[in-house]
Amino acid sequence: MNRFLSNATNRIDAKGRVSVPASFRAVLAGREIQELYCIQDFIFPAISIGGPDLLERYERQMVSADPFSPAANEMSLLIHGGGVFMRLDSEGRLMVTDFIRDFTGITSEVTFVGRSDHFQVWRPEAFHEAQMAARKGLARVTGS
Incomplete structure (x- = not known):
């Protein structure tokens, strides 16, 4: 498997760590990814x-734009100013830092969501709400 698929919810331990699902760790290992780039989602x-x-x-994407344009400047603000590098610990856990908590509202549990070439961490309730909204939106588009 070389894609991040599915979702799983895990509890944050007393030290603020959460286990990344084994299937996601397998994709990271298969791609030889050791340093994780983490960014606040745009939507x-x-x-x-x-x-x-x-x-x-x-x-x-930024290089393709005029570097002095407002769009390139805004993108850099989000990409560079809203991103950090992190690593999993030796047991495959991610530290749930203030960077993560403040943006997502995560408290005691994390939902990991596969997005093909990357994955996301969500507050479980927010993921379920977004997933239901996406289903309704897709049903409107497809007429289902």
Whole structure:
């Protein structure tokens, strides 16, 4: 498996760590990703997490714009100002830092959500609400 798929909810331990699902750790290992790029999502109250290729994808988009344009400036503010690098500990846990908590509202549990080439961490209730809204939106578009 080389994609992040599905979702899982895990509890945060007393030291502020949460176990990343084994299937997600397997994708990270398969892609030889050790340093995680974490960014505040542009739309949802979630943190997007991937390898350095996730940052590079956003930076390629910025390079294609006029570096002095408001759009490029805003994108840099979000990509660079809203991102950090993190690592999993030796047991595959992620530290749930203030960077994560303040943006997502996560308190005691984390929902991990696969997004193909990266994954996200969400407050469980916010994920379920967004997923229901997406289902309703898709039903309107497809006429289901």
